Amino acid sequence: MSETKKNSKLIFLFGPTGVGKTALLSEFFSPGYEVINADSVQVYRRLDIGSAKPEPEILETVPHHLIDILDADQQFSLGEFIRRSHTLIEEIEHRGSIPIVSGGTAFYFKHLLFGLPQAPPSDDKVRAQLAFEVDEHGMEGLYAELDRVDKISAARIDPADHYRILRALEVYRTSGRPLSSFKMVESNEPEMDPLIIGLERKRDELYSRIDKRVDLMFSQGLVEEVQRLISAGFRSDWPGMGGIGYREFFLARECGEFSLRTISDRIKQNSRRYAKRQMTFFRSLPNVHWVHPEDTDRITELLRSRSF
Numbered sequence: 071m072s073e074t075k076k077n078s079k080l081i082f083l084f085g086p087t088g089v090g091k092t093a094l095l096s097e098f099f100s101p102g103y104e105v106i107n108a109d110s111v112q113v114y115r116r117l118d119i120g121s122a123k124p125e126p127e128i129l130e131t132v133p134h135h136l137i138d139i140l141d142a143d144q145q146f147s148l149g150e151f152i153r154r155s156h157t158l159i160e161e162i163e164h165r166g167s168i169p170i171v172s173g174g175t176a177f178y179f180k181h182l183l184f185g186l187p188q189a190p191p192s193d194d195k196v197r198a199q200l201a202f203e204v205d206e207h208g209m210e211g212l213y214a215e216l217d218r219v220d221k222i223s224a225a226r227i228d229p230a231d232h233y234r235i236l237r238a239l240e241v242y243r244t245s246g247r248p249l250s251s252f253k254m255v256e257s258n259e260p261e262m263d264p265l266i267i268g269l270e271r272k273r274d275e276l277y278s279r280i281d282k283r284v285d286l287m288f289s290q291g292l293v294e295e296v297q298r299l300i301s302a303g304f305r306s307d308w309p310g311m312g313g314i315g316y317r318e319f320f321l322a323r324e325c326g327e328f329s330l331r332t333i334s335d336r337i338k339q340n341s342r343r344y345a346k347r348q349m350t351f352f353r354s355l356p357n358v359h360w361v362h363p364e365d366t367d368r369i370t371e372l373l374r375s376r377s378f
Contacts, residue, residue: 079378080159080262083172084108084179084352085269086345087122087314088280090363091172094269096128098366099170104162106155107136108173111313114142116299119292120315122283133167142299142310145233149186151178168378171264176351183262183355189252190244200236200243204307212239220248228344230312265376267369268358270349280341284334287315293330314340 081103085091095105107113111121115138124134135158140146155171162169171182181187203212213235217224223238238249271279296319304311306320318336322328352358361368 079163079168079376080264081168081170081172081378082179082182082264082266083170083269084174084176084267085363086276086348086352087174087341088276088283088345089269089271090279091174091269092122092124092128094363094366094369095132095170095172096124098369100132102167103170104133104135104165104167106158106162106169106171107134108151108155108171108175108178110146110175110178111310111315112137112173113139113146114144114310115140116295116302117142117310117313117316119287119290119295121313122287122315135162140310142304143308145309147233148177148181152182152186155182174348176348180351180355183264187249187252189241189249193240193244196240196243197236200239204232204236209235209307212236215239216242220250222250223248226250228347230317232307232312233309265372265378266355266358267372268352268355268360269363270360271362276345277342280345281338284315284338284341287337288330288334314344 083091083095095103099105109121111117112123113136114121117123123137128134129137136151136154159169159171171179200212209229209232213224213229216227216235216238219242220238227234227238229235241247241249241252292315296316299311299316300319300323306317306324311317311320315337318333318340321336322333359372361372
């Protein structure tokens with residue numbers, strides 16, 4: 071793994087879904103900055119509208135990394151994100167630019183700061199057995215098993231996040247201990263000292279923006295995008311298809327209730343719930359400067375305080 075020097079100029083910019091991260095990046099941080107994407111769905115090719123991927127003109131203005139790097143049936147692990155991020159930070163600095171790690175996948179930021187928990191390594195036999203059980207019985211029973219053996223992890227993991235459910239069960243079956251019992255290092259990695267900016271809005275304002283963004287996705291062609299993916303053979307159990315904005319379509323097909331109004335309402339509801347969980351997770355991080363996305367004077371002040 072490449073090392074990130076302690077005195078490097080590095081920015082973490084995060085916030086809940088719909089808060090306005092992409093707009094701020096495109097309007098405020100250019101040129102001289104490069105973005106390392108910290109969104110677990112935008113890494114996948116062809117998942118554009120439902121993942122709220124930045125428009126091509128934004129990607130041309132501010133270089134983005136870790137977008138469109140995998141097919142939807144491939145797994146992008148936390149360890150892979152951290153490994154690639156360390157390498158990218160070093161490369162961006164070498165070019166004389168400033169790296170910004172930006173997105174909404176909260177545990178990416180937490181583990182980039184603190185390192186990976188000391189859980190057991192992957193076990194191919196246990197993983198194969200879990201895959202067999204998924205094919206035979208589905209995910210519902212495995213999530214129920216996780217809730218029995220590790221209630222803390224079950225409460226933290228979205229029921230649609232198949233990868234993290236299976237990883238938590240793999241750890242339990244391998245070690246006999248719940249994943250939640252493996253503690254993280256409680257201090258920042260010594261070589262990393264980022265400026266951490268958290269974006270926030272009042273709840274009503276944020277929820278209104280989320281609802282409007284979902285409506286915009288539908289008007290931009292989300293339904294047609296999902297239809298193309300299904301026609302191409304994309305499956306609901308693929309890692310990339312578990313994200314909000316996609317899984318609701320597959321659920322509707324499985325239940326035989328293909329009402330676009332119902333799907334839209336579910337996406338809005340799931341997005342609002344996800345935003346609430348994101349903020350809870352983000353607020354557990356230390357040394358965060360919380361800012362309204364439109365308060366660019368405060369953001370400028372923060373950048374100057376660190377000589378950016």
